[in-house]
Amino acid sequence: MRGREKERERRERDLEKKARQQADQVALEEQKANLSRELSALRNTHNKLALTYRELLEKRKFVIDIINSTPELAHFNGCVNATPVKPDTEEPLKGELETSFKDEMNELGQSKVEEEKGEEADKKDEGEEVEDEDSIEWELRNTDSVFSELSELSRDYVESVDRGASVRSVDQSEEILSQYEELKVTELVETARKTLISRVVELTDERSALKLEVETLRETLSRLEGRVKEKEEETKLRKELETCQSEDPDVSQPASMRNFSRSEMARVVMEKNQYKQRLFELQEAVRRSQTLATKEERFSEERRSSVWRSPRVRKREIYREIRSQIWGTLGKRQLHGWSLPLANTQEPVPEPKDVPVLMQLRLLDHKESTAKCSVWVVSGPASCSDITVIDPARSNTVLDQFSLPPTAPALCICAVPPINTAGTVWIGTQEGILVHLASAGRSLCLRSVSLSESVHSLYSQGQVIAGLGDGTLAFFSHSTGWNLQSHSLMPLGSNPVQPIRCCLAKGGRLWVGYWNKIYVVDTESKKVEQTFSVSERSEQQVRFLCAGGSGVWTSCRLDPILRLFDWSTGRPLQEVDFAALVTKTLQPFLTLSPLQISSLTVICGRLWVGTGGGAIFSIPLSISEDVSIPYCSTASAQLCYHGHRQVVRFIIAAPCLITNPGSSYVTTAQLILSGGEGYINFRIDDASDDSEEVSQAPPQRSERSHMIIWQTPTPPVPNPAL
Known part of the structure; x- marks a missing residue:
């Protein structure tokens, strides 16, 4: 001291x-x-x-x-x-x-x-x-x-x-x-005037000197007052410490002989309960792994005999078994490449309406130079990102294709509508944000900004909101232009930090998924208005948010349960266990289609779900003019027979203009695009060659990145509630 x-x-x-x-x-x-x-x-x-x-x-x-x-x-x-x-x-x-x-x-x-x-x-x-x-x-x-x-x-x-x-x-x-x-007399007056002027100058100088002295004294007084207050606080703390030491009889005793307080006992009990809960979770994971090991024992003989065969050949045989399972479970009937609703009753189910029609299947590495674009697709390995720009109405043509710098692989992408100038496309990378033109000169980077953390999500509604890797939101506003250097930051979480991967804005409110909670943020004041939990398990992470009517569907990482919340109050409305639907469709081959939801969106009155195994499901939402809550039922879910071999990376909607063949009549249409690694048709055998190949051979056509395009027969906005 x-x-x-x-x-x-x-x-x-x-x-x-x-x-x-x-x-x-x-x-x-x-x-x-x-x-x-x-x-x-x-x-x-x-x-x-x-x-x-x-x-x-x-x-x-x-x-x-x-x-x-x-x-x-x-x-x-x-x-x-x-x-x-x-x-x-x-x-x-x-x-x-x-x-x-x-x-x-x-x-x-x-x-x-x-x-x-x-x-x-x-x-x-x-x-x-x-x-x-x-x-x-x-x-x-x-x-x-x-x-x-x-x-x-x-x-x-x-x-x-x-x-x-x-x-x-x-x-x-x-x-x-x-x-x-x-x-x-004139001379006397002049002398008196000069004397007065000199006296006024002297008084002015004295006044300025006194002012400076007064200011110095005031500063000294304020500094001394601060010192006096600090001394008083130190004296007060010293007296309180002496009083507490004199009143506490256990101070002089060793730490092992002191009595525990009630707060310390409560903390110990809480830590004990947390360890118990973690133990139960680990036991459940062990039982699940044992169950999967038991299911794989039946295939041990075949695996021993096919050690020296190519992994592609083994995977192809497993896919054939999956197709036979689908034939036996879903039947041979289809609707534009979709299965009939997976009803649990024996009564005939009426055919669903407004089923999306498959338009095209294409590779993402086709390249032409005479097409118009409206969709940007990011592909490539984790170390390098390639941008492919396509026209959804003519998806087999590519207007532009370029690569990002190797030091800045893309993590997310967002289209920003034009405000005063042309529209732009914002790309979030590990280093910051890159801004490109949406029309001409797409490969040229207009602006860029380096941020302290990587950008994992981008959302645009009047202003651009970026979710950073340290649990911070970055707000970019448009006043006279997009000035990326002047932005405001809003931290959400504390240690341990987690990237913000999903945002959803509506009516001046922003829903942000962070860990297993949803934060409702006011975009004007940039303050958290409400917070509620999505899952009971704190280690889970909210990955998807999609709005439909007056509700919001959410999904967590490695969790097959979909949850519906009310937009205005955050009240839970419905829970749908997607594991039963996937198990019924692809059983018993769960190792190739894990219970993981990799993409989620609401398009044209349907809930589109992409899984980690490459399967795509579509569930109609029960929305009417009277009820705007988007409830759904797995009994009316449909499986698309066209899927991907790996994770479904994205499912997006793209409105466009389509010219009817043989006429100049142009109609508006809503296209749905899904992208992922590889392509598979769950109803037919693999058409690829059965010959053995070495592991270093280039990937086959069916194993490269593909995009599947559907067209909905309904108008782009089927219901005022959506």
């Missing part, structure tokens, strides 16, 4: 020293500014004095001329020096009208002798210019008038000609004296 106090005092001394240095620097700057102002004031005063001196010289000359030309003022000749003033010099006056005037003029002349010597040459030039101007003025005068003739004659000559003509007045002396008095 003392060491911290000494360190704090040392820091306070350093801060006070810095504050004093700053105050001294400010004072020096203010003193420099004051000196500059005083220098400018002295310059102005010097100029005014020089002007006053010239005016006094002119007045002296005028007074001497009047005295010399007026006989009545002859008694003033003793007060004025008889030496004439030359027009080209500025020597100081040697006589005055009165004694006081003479003294003041002598003092003024002595103070200006040195300046006059330096300026004598300039004044001579000015005198010559004045004489030239006077000569020009005399030349321009009208000499024909009587006034001009009389003005050229001296006053003595006029009086000698006519004794009665006097051009002077008795009051001229009084006027001269009054002018002298006014001059003295």
Whole structure:
């Protein structure tokens, strides 16, 4: 404690020293500014004095001329020096009208002798210019008038000609004296004014210095108050600690002899229950693995005999057994490549309506350059991503195909509708986000931003929302353009963190799946309004969210149960166990079709489900105009006979325009696209060659990435609720 106090005092001394240095620097700057102002004031005063001196010289000359030309003022000749003033010099006056005037003029002349010597040459030039101007003025005068003739004659000559003509007045002396008095008063007023100005400048400087001192004192006072509060808190904590130590009798006892509190007992019991629950889960996993091992014993003989056969050949034989199982369970009847509803009763089930029709099956590595695109597909290994752009109406043509940088493999993709410019496609990678044009120049990256974590999900509705790998949401808004550098972050979870893989927005609210919970976020205030659990197992992760009507279907990772929640309240409405449906369809070959939901979406009044084994199911939703909750029943589920050999990666909808063959009539249609690795028809044998192949051989056509396209006979929006 003392060491911290000494360190704090040392820091306070350093801060006070810095504050004093700053105050001294400010004072020096203010003193420099004051000196500059005083220098400018002295310059102005010097100029005014020089002007006053010239005016006094002119007045002296005028007074001497009047005295010399007026006989009545002859008694003033003793007060004025008889030496004439030359027009080209500025020597100081040697006589005055009165004694006081003479003294003041002598003092003024002595103070200006040195300046006059330096300026004598300039004044001579000015005198010559004045004489030239006077000569020009005399030349321009009208000499024909009587006034001009009389003005050229001296006053003595006029009086000698006519004794009665006097051009002077008795009051001229009084006027001269009054002018002298006014001059003295003016000088006094000017001196008083300069004194007041200097005093005002001094007071202003003192006021600024006092202001600076007051601010310094206030800062010191606030700092000292903070120190006093810290000391008081430390003293209070010390007293409480001493009181608790004096009241607790078990402090002096060793840790083994102390009594447990109720909170510690509750924590121990809770940890014990958690370990028990984990033990039960592990026991259940062991029983499940034992059951699977028992089912595989029947195939042990065949596996021993086929050790040296190709894995493709073994997988092909297993697929044949799956097809025989489907023939025996679902029958031979089909509807546009779909099975009949999997009803549990013996009564005939009416044929379902609005069954999607298979349009096309294509590989994802076809490449042409004359097609138009509206769907972007990401394919390739985990280390490198290839982008294929297709037109869903003509899926066998590809307009563009390019690869992303090897350092930034794609994790998610999202189409952003145009706002002020053309539409864009945002690609989330392990490094950040890449933005490409949706039409021309697709391979050129318009913008990019590097984020601290990888981007696992993207969602667009007015603004782009990215789910990062550390459980954080990144909001990108569009004001004057997409500025990827200015975005806001909103963390959701704490350690251990988990990537955000699914988001769903509707009506200003955003549903975010994080761990086994759903967070309802207000997109305006960016605050969590509601939180509820989807599964009881905390280690599960919400992977899919799809809206239908006023409900939301959810699915968790490695969980075959689908759950329906109410959109407005988050209340659970229905649970559908998908394991029974998959087991009934593909039994007993669960090792090739694990109970895992790999894709989930709601399109045209149907719930589309893709499994980890490559099978695709479609379940009609019971939505009407009166009831908008999208309930479903596994009894009406249908299996598509066209599937994938591996996980179903995506199922999306793509509205497009289709031209009828033989006519120019164009209709709107809703296409459903699914993508995955490989292709398989569950109703027929594998058409590939049965010959053995080495493991390094290139993959067959049926094992490469495929895309299956259906067309729904219903309009794009079948019900106002969806």
